[in-house]
Each structure stands twice: as structure tokens, then as C-alpha cells.
Amino acid sequence: MADVRFNHITFHYGKKCIFEDLSLTVEESQIMCLVGPSGCGKTTLVRCLLGFIKPETGSIYVGDRCLFDAEKGIDVSPEHRHIGVVFQDYAVWPHMTVLENVLYPMKKMRLPKEEMKERAHHALEQVRMLGYEEHLPSQLSGGQQQRVAIARALVSSDEVIVMDEPITNLDAKLREEMLTEIRLIQHDIGTTILYITHDQEAALQLCDRMAIMDRDGKLCQIGEDEDIILRPANRFVFEFIGVSNFFPLVRENGHTYLVAGEKFLYDECPPEIFASGKPMEMGSRLNDMVFDDQSPIRGKITRSVFLGSEYVYFIQLGNREIRMQVNALDVMQNNKAEEGQEVGLRFLQPRYYEARKEDHDESA
């Protein structure tokens, strides 16, 4: 058990800057999810940690061990870093049996035979793969191979395990199961886990803390999941975690209007946001919208879709078709809005951001 610290890491691929001066700490015995869109540099950071690529500046520590320090010229080779890893494609060696796969890291540590057996047994027990010891990976399903990969990571390090999109290749139901299992295993043994994913829902389900990385490899926000959902640090985090509608705002004659083809009066908006003089936008999550007959923002329901736990309404608002999510329970308690019905809309917890030039009129 140890914490993982990245200090001021900079890395370029050729001329392309992947990240600059990045610092991140994964607390001891926690699951930290590093979340970001595909291609933002999450995997690159993992490869820095594992020692497959070398950052240009900064240092990496696991507990009190220095794995890399550009200034001191320390660069521990991958085999001496002792970090368990689960790759996206499992990377279970196809020519070895399940047991051989799990024993391999311990063979490299030259542990005594008895201890190896015992720990392999324990690891396989934790991932519920006992009884498959002599199987070859080709005889296992994707989910089972994944468990083997996790068991292998468990025995190779009891300090830190890195998981790089480990469940992306599994089907939805299995994904749920694996997430629960990873959580349980971590709870039992207390290993520090750095979990990399682009899937914010999986991240929310699993993590103690989250780090959100934007497209340019910058860390936008690090915090607990509630924090990130309720108090997103910037527009990127807000848009990335959850789905939202965005509307341009205009200020005319002391009133604020929401623009969607035509203008809707929207005076709930605090006028201070226009202080900078730049064009502004309002964003609202799909499930932060409610019907309110008093509201001057009026649209027409074109379609409603039932998704089991919630309803999705498609609403024609001016020239825009926007979506809105309502909890199924709420719908049952109140009445279900009919298609074709005219409704007034109110936005709870709206957020105001400077408008982006490229997508001034587009919902996120």
C-alpha cells in the first residue's frame, strides 16, 4: 500500500505536447479514476508510470520509492517498478495456462514455491477463477480472461495496480459485475488502484476520487465524485460528466433572453455574468430540467421515450429540438406529459460559461 505521485510531468510525442507540468496524487488505498476523452493522453500517463516511456521533466514516486526523476537522472526500468497492471486487451499470455500466467510475476520475484502457490490460489479465489488453473486463455471467455489479468496484477504488486480501460471489451452486464468485483477486491486488500477510463459512468460507480483530463492532457479537476458532478470546475468537466443542453444568452434592454431561433425571456439569470462583455451561454443537464407552466420558455413535446428508469422527452423549443430526462417515478406521481402538449420549462442548477466560437449554436 502506497500512494502514487506524479510531479510536474511533461511529455511530447514528436512535436505534439501530450501533457505539460502535470501533477497528480493517488492517495494510499484509494481507487482513483483518471477520466478523459479518447486520445487525451491517459494511456500515455500510465505508460510513464510503468516505465515504457520517459517523461521529459518531473518525477514519479510510489510511496517513498522514486521510480523516475528527470533531474536526478533516475529511471527505474519497468521490471523493477513493481506495479500491477491490467491492460485493455487483458494481455493474458495465450501460451500459458491460467495458473502459469498468475505464477509468472512471482517467479520473477523468486518467491519460495510454497508462498507462490498460496498467493496464486488466494488471487484466483478473489477473482473467482478457482478450478480454471489448467485452462488456456483461448478456452476462457473475455470476462474470465479479464479476471485472470486482475489476479495476475494482484500478485505482482500489493502496493499499486493500474487498470487501463479494463472493461471496455466486455458486454454491458459483465461490465457492471466486474466493476462491483474490482470494488470488493480493493476493499478487501486495500491496494491503491489507478483506474483509467473514458467512461464516466463506470468511473462514478467505482472510484473514491476522480481526475478529469481534457483533450489537451490538462487535469481540469480532481475530487470526489459528488464534487465533480455538483461543482464542475469548468465547462469541459461539466460537459464531459453527464449530458447537457447549451443555449446562447443575450442581454437586451435590461433583460436576459435565451436564444433558440426566437428569443425567450430568461431573467432568472444573474446579470453579473455579462460583466466581461463576452457572449455567454447557459448549460443545463438533461435531468436538471422541470416543467413549469409559469415559465416564459415554452416548447412543444414532439416525442417521449420510456427507458425503464426514466422518460426522455424531445421538446421543440424555437428552432431547436432539445432533450429532457425525467425520473420515471416523478412521471408516475405527476402526470405523464403527452406528445404534442405545450409545456413551460425551468432549468435547475444552470451553469454559465463563455460561448465557444466554433459551436455557438449547438447543444452538447
Add this chain to the structure above:
Amino acid sequence: MNLRRTRQGTSDLAALDGKTFSLDKAMTLVSFVLLFVIVFIPIFMIVYNAFFYEGHLDIEMFKTVVFSQDNISAMTHTVIIGLSVTVVGTIIGLFYAWLLGRSDIPCKNLMRALFMIPYMFPPFFGAMAWDMLLSGRGGYVNTWLMNTFHLAAPPFNINSLGGIIFVEVSYYFPFVFMQVVSALERMDPTLEESARIAGASQGTVIRKITIPLVTPAISAGALLILISSLAHFGVPAILGFSKQIYTLPTVIYAYIDRAGGSFEGIRQGAALSILLVFVVTMALILQKVVLSSGSYDIIKGKSMRPTLIKLRGAKYPLLLLAVLTLVLIVLVPLIMIFLEGLVKAYGLPLIPANFTLDNFHNIITSKQTMDAIQNSLFLSISAGVLCMFLGVMIAYVVIKIKPKGKEILEMLSVLPYSIPGTVLAIGVILSWSGQLGISLYNTIWIILVAYMARYLSFSMKSASASLQQVHPSLEEAARACGASHTESLKDITLPLIRPAMVAGFFLIFLPSMRELTTSILLYGPYTRTLGVQIFALRDSGQIPQASALAAVAICIIIICNFIVTQITKDKKGV
């Protein structure tokens, strides 16, 4: 904390940046040096020696050699034979590929295996057999026909351009056959089915859908035939020498043979080699032009079940035709070689009264022959093992390490593939007989170097294909589990590509065992190879002895092939 115990000492300081000499760098360097020495130097030496003499430009010799009447006729023969063999071989290969891949003809798998057989044997064995059967007045069939039908002249003459073309076709058509059969297997049958549904007739589907889709496979196979035939030595040497029909490879051999190792002869050979390379290059360009007209990515990797075309009434006549073809190209030459190996003296009728095992006994007692077998075994195994490891190393460098200039590595390693064996041999002679300070002439090592240059690309291709299947994360997972770079290669990568390595070994071992084209130019008094010995025995008129030795060679090849299929079948979990 039990992990920490093992970690002390080896960690942090051990891997200070720049202090360790990396394995990757070493492999990259060795690959470059090896390919430079083995491939680049010989090719460079040919060009240099053809145009330069004692350090200054000398085009005179080149002109005299190239424009001599004899050599022009040799070039014409080479081109005529090459083109005819390609056209006829492609048509035959295509026809049988379609018959076995797309029709409901019976005994498919058996016939497929039989059609591969000519690919295993050196064509010059076939030339020997057909020479015994159909040569002018001496051939068994000709004699029999003349006696039976009281003909004044022999009805067949294998010692002609037509004869050479016939024998080469029967050994080279499998190139197209194999390429097209596998392409047909991997082609999505719905493509053809949708054409039928759209109202196209069977014939139209074949012409408009099937053939265009397998065009890349056809042209790849045809090019292989063309290059092999242009560079081929054995068949024209055996069938053509007696009637003064020369091709470029046989003329080059004649030059070197006549010169008895003198430098002038080798230089003339080098000049002719350039001509041969020129012809082959034209063929390669031709293929590029043909191929660029359309390539398709519709052929998929996995095999599918195509709809078979019902032959109905034509089924049995076509089966008969296929069987007759097999008898003609496989059975007749094989039987002939074995029978002739049993006969007491060349020319005696092939009846049991004339049979003896003396010829086979002679093989064991003749030191020269046993030496030749030993040399060939030594050369084939060493070339196979060396090329297998070097091929894996170069493939690893090209595919996994990807250093700057990997394109040069790739090009150098596949270059000898399209360079005729004869030319390569001349390059090797020029490079390693003292001009550069190292003389291997008349030793077995010069043949080994030539084999390696010639066959390295085989193992490299087989290893690259296999390495591409090994995902980088497999090796990285091993590193993260505490394996050093070397250990991850040894424990993960090598075991995973082992089947390809074994296949690579035999891809080199088998052709080396029967090699003639290169060895005939490089052998010395004590370094005859199996192929050379058979050729030499026959050349000196000891035809039954040569046949007996060829029969032994055939047995060795069959046994080895059997071993290959057994080994490649057993792929553990890969």
C-alpha cells in the same frame, strides 16, 4: 512486505539512464551490419565489377558480352521461356484452383495435397526424368513408339524450347494454384451470391466477379512463376545443353565453368547477371502496373463456406482430366526416377531382369556422394537455423523496435527474393574470393553465405507475419510483472512465434537441400552439394547413379515435409 525484500539492490541505481547498453540497440545494429554484409555487398560488387576494371570505368567488356550474338539469343530464349511458362502455368493453375476451390469435384483434399507435390521437388529432377523418356532417339517412350509404329523419326523431342517450357510449367503452376486457392477460400461468398441474385449467369459471375476479385492473387502467383522461370538453371541446363539451347542462367554458368574461376570469366558472368537482373526488374515493374489497376480488400482473413458450382455431366470427365494431369506431372517423373535408379546401365529396357540395387549401394560406398549428402545436410541445417534466428531478429527490429531506416532493413532483406540465384552466386564470388580481403572461395562457407542471402527473406517474412499477431501489451505485461527485456523476449515473444520459427526453418531447410542454381557456381572440389552431385553424375553419363541419388533426395524431402506438417499442426493455444 515480502516484495521489498527482492527489490533491494537491483532497483533505482541499476537502470540509470544511458548506463546500460540496450538490447534493442544491439539488435538493430547487428541487423543493419548483417544485411549490409550478406546482401548489399554482393549486389554492389556485381554492379561495380561489370562496369569497372582495376578501378576505372570499362564499358567495353559489358558491351561485348551483352551484344554478342550468342548472348542475345540466350536472352531471347530466357524471355520466351519465361513468358510462355508464366502464361501457360497461370492458366493451368487458375483452372485447377477454381476446380478444387469452387466446384463439387470429388476427392478435393487429396487432390489438393497432390497438386502441391510438384512444389516440393526440384524441377531438374523432372527434367532428368523427362529427358530419359522423351529425348530424341534415346528416350524410352520415343524408342517404344518408333518400334511399335515403325516411325522414321522420334515423335517427341524434349530437348527443345517446348520441352523446357513443358517441364517448367509442370513444376511452377502450383505457385498460382496455391495463391488462388487460398484467395478463393477467404473470399466472401455473398459477393458471388448477390451477383447471381441480381440475375447474372454462372459464366458472367466467374468473369465479372470471381476473377477480378482474385486478380491480386493471380498476379502475385504469376510474378513468382515469371521470376523463378527467368532465373531458373536446372531444367534448361539438363534439357538444353545437348542441343545448344542456352538461357541467361546457363550461359552465365558456362562462362564461369569455362573460365575455371579466372577473374575475366567471372566479370563476364557479372555483366550478364546485370542483363538478367534487368529482365527480372522489367517483370517486377510490369506486375506493379498490372496490380495498380485495382486492388480489393474484400478478401477477408477468416475462411468461409462458398457455394459450390455443380459440374453435373462434366464432373467425371473433369475429374479424369485432373487425375491425368497429376499422373503426368507427378507420378510419371517420380516413377521414372526410381526405376532408372534401379537399372544396371542407362538405355537398358526397364524390366525386372535388368534391376539391381548396386546404384543405391554405390551411394553409400562413394565417398564423394556421401560427402555431398553431408555437405547438403550441414548447409541446410546451418542456413535454416541461422536464418531462422536472424530472420526473427530482423523482423523484431522492423516490427517492434522500428528504428530510423527500418525501410532500408526491410528492403535489403526482401531484395534477394527477386534476385536470381545465379546472380546472387556471382555477387558472392566477387565479394568473398579475396577482392575485399576475405577469401572463402572453394570452402563450404561461401555456399552458406549465399544460402543465407538467398533464403533470409523467407524466415523474415514468416517471422514478421507472426510477430504482427503478438500484441505489444503481451510483452509489456511481462515487463510490468518483473521480467527484464531479455526475459520477456524469451518467455513471451519467442514461445508465441515458435510455430512460425519452425516453419521458417523448414522453408529454408527444404529448398537448401535440393538447391542447384547457386551451388553449381560456388562448389569446390570438396564442397559438392546433393544437387551438384546429382547434376555432375548425370553430366558425366552416370544416369542410373544420378537417378538413384535423386530418389534418395526425394525420400529425404518427403520425410522432412511430413515432419513439417506434423509440427505446424501442433500450435498450442495460439
